[in-house]
Amino acid sequence: MGFQNRVPKLQGLNAALHGRGCLKLRRLVWNRQVLIAVVLVYAIIFLTFSRWSRWTLPLPYFSNLAPSPSPPRRMTNNPPVSPLPERVPCFGPRGQFLSRSPDDDVREAKLNISYPMPFTGSYEALGLDQSWISYRDRYAPYGYGEDDEGYNRTRVDWDRIDWGKLQNECFDRNAHRFPTEAKPFDNMVDAHRLDFRNRTMIPEIRQWHDFNSTRRTAVVLRVWRGYEYKVEDMHYIRSLIVETALRTGGEYQVILLVDMKEYDRHIYDSTDTYQEALRNSSVPPELRSIAILWDDRLLENWYPAVNEHRTMWQVYQPMQLLALHYPEFDHMWQFELDIRFTGDAGKYLDRMGDFARNEPRKQALERATFQHMQQRIGSYQNFSAAVNASNNGSAYLWGPLRIPDLLPIGPEPPTLSPADDDFRWGVGEEADVIVTSLCNNASAAMSWIFRDWLFGFSDGLDTTRFFCPPAITRTSRTLLLAVHQAQVQFGMTVPSEATPPSFAVWHGLKLSFPQQPVFFENPTDDEYMDGWWKGGPANSSTGVGPDLLAHPRGYGLSFWWETLWPRLLYDAWEGREIPEDVPFPWILAKDGNGTAYMPNMMMHPVKHHD
């Protein structure tokens, strides 16, 4: 019996309970099977004695004749997570320990020039290195320039590299550092763990308390069948694997998540069909052992209660299924092939995670709705103080933000009022969602094309929700499993960019926006900066984002969903020709030989050249 079949019954039930009279109620009970009657009795007892006042509230719990109408288990406030033991070095693609293989090293440059000031965000607040690097020194370890005579590093036969094996060897060498629940990624043994709901051996719903922490994070690279992997892509992917997985002693695991777009055969029928699909997926040989395949049928099969499965609206659905089937990861970063880290990607992600872990929960959402601009407000401390002031020392969000449709799993705040907490709560706690850009009140975002797109909420468009574009986030297993449950059982759906932040806020899970450095193409355009700043936190009547929502277009930013500048930056850095009427990007430095050096940052989007 599908979800849709149950909806009319529920509406009948709802109407009956809302007092269209005993008559109707009685008719209902007599007309339906015993099951419905049981549900009714249950519902009446539940509604009468539960502490929730809204009729609509517990109904979803009956819609699937759920095993138990009891509220979900809530978390408690745990002590701060302890640091992992020291990292054990791993072998790189050249068969050497990375700790003593200069050919595998990226070589940062020491330039005696002042570092460019970011448009938003800060190096200091995140503890990011203010390093410079040339394109060659960044990517030569991963094959850039290997066909040139002057290439003075050991050459690698990339087709013979197995990135799955290298990552697992690295994890094995480091296994003692992790909790016993941490497991190597068994993709080579059991490639098709993802499967249809009617065939899978795993529970349809899993909860946060079904798992203990493994301290491992998956870096999920989203790609699709037919994608043409250019050398530039390969350099990027290899750098990501070496720097996140291998240089951190297995704290990260890079996975290629492949959308089998328009592949008409059934991929999950057998090991053979899966392997055949993998060969048809355009994934290069060196990456096959880290690839996981999915298709639309899988999403439709798992989420019949949701009427949209396309990536543009529901980019997290495959991630939810990954969390369900691969619970050995505490967190998952979602990336695509159009991101670039100009410095060590592992260190960058470490710093994002550190910042998020150390951030207090108090006003974390509020801080995420304003941009930290050093040129307008100075240090991050100044910025935080301004957000605190605009909230009068209190906070909009304190614990779960209650909506009628779900019961929160996050912990209770330690104090009744946020004003009584001295920015202690949540310090040392891993964030359930790390966003990479500013968050906004979705109800108020008139120019956001997805604003009115949501399903399965009893308050409809009045449901409080937030979105933080682009959908590049680190999301916890806990949060992804909660979204999964809401979609499977109740069809609750908000657009991609709103999914992790909104569910985190409703559940009372920790959200963090480490304000990473983002540059703008014209550093002297004050008007442009004012257009985004809007007077800052001091000019906000709510303390939750500026009152004014409109801002300039983000075309010239180094990280923004619609920007064009990163590709130009990348070209100028690599030494490709850039249009004559465009000035050489100000954030790059050039040495006497004309070599360009790039500051350390994360760029998006950089689409490969055809």
Ligand SMILES: *[C@@H]1O[C@H](CO)[C@@H](O)[C@H](O)[C@H]1NC(C)=O
């Ligand atoms: C860096 O440059 C400044 C002047 O621009 C100079 O005074 C200083 O000695 C230089 N430092 C080094 C280490 O070269």
Ligand SMILES: *[C@@H]1O[C@H](CO)[C@@H](O)[C@H](O)[C@H]1NC(C)=O
């Ligand atoms: C390799 O060449 C680069 C410049 O192309 C140079 O900076 C580096 O020192 C060279 N390394 C060795 C070991 O010769």
Ligand SMILES: *[C@@H]1O[C@H](CO)[C@@H](O)[C@H](O)[C@H]1NC(C)=O
């Ligand atoms: C989590 O770890 C605790 C302590 O080792 C153990 O008692 C519990 O059974 C574990 N829970 C799960 C779901 O593995």
Ligand SMILES: *[C@@H]1O[C@H](CO)[C@@H](O)[C@H](O)[C@H]1NC(C)=O
């Ligand atoms: C890939 O699959 C399609 C069918 O979906 C088929 O037409 C094509 O020949 C296959 N290509 C390879 C290389 O197997």
Ligand SMILES: *[C@@H]1O[C@H](CO)[C@@H](O)[C@H](O)[C@H]1NC(C)=O
């Ligand atoms: C499972 O679901 C898939 C997709 O809806 C369907 O094609 C298949 O026949 C089902 N298998 C069984 C055993 O019901």
Ligand SMILES: *[C@@H]1O[C@H](CO)[C@@H](O)[C@H](O)[C@H]1NC(C)=O
């Ligand atoms: C930042 O805060 C410090 C200490 O409170 C203060 O001295 C400084 O003027 C502030 N900077 C700006 C730009 O507001």
Ligand SMILES: *[C@@H]1O[C@H](CO)[C@@H](O)[C@H](O)[C@H]1NC(C)=O
């Ligand atoms: C903070 O206090 C000021 C002055 O009393 C008030 O105007 C403002 O609305 C308050 N801000 C919040 C978020 O409550």
Ligand SMILES: *[C@@H]1O[C@H](CO)[C@@H](O)[C@H](O)[C@H]1NC(C)=O
């Ligand atoms: C936050 O604001 C309140 C009220 O203005 C103030 O008493 C408190 O000292 C501030 N805390 C911080 C850390 O700035």
Ligand SMILES: *[C@@H]1O[C@H](CO)[C@@H](O)[C@H](O)[C@H]1NC(C)=O
């Ligand atoms: C979000 O926007 C809506 C619509 O403008 C408004 O009613 C609501 O108060 C806002 N929420 C916050 C937290 O600012």
Ligand SMILES: *[C@@H]1O[C@H](CO)[C@@H](O)[C@H](O)[C@H]1NC(C)=O
């Ligand atoms: C402060 O916000 C108001 C909207 O409430 C806006 O009109 C004004 O321009 C903002 N001030 C600055 C300095 O941006």
Ligand SMILES: *[C@@H]1O[C@H](CO)[C@@H](O)[C@H](O)[C@H]1NC(C)=O
């Ligand atoms: C230019 O390149 C030469 C040869 O690689 C090197 O010796 C020299 O130090 C470089 N000059 C600068 C300013 O980097």
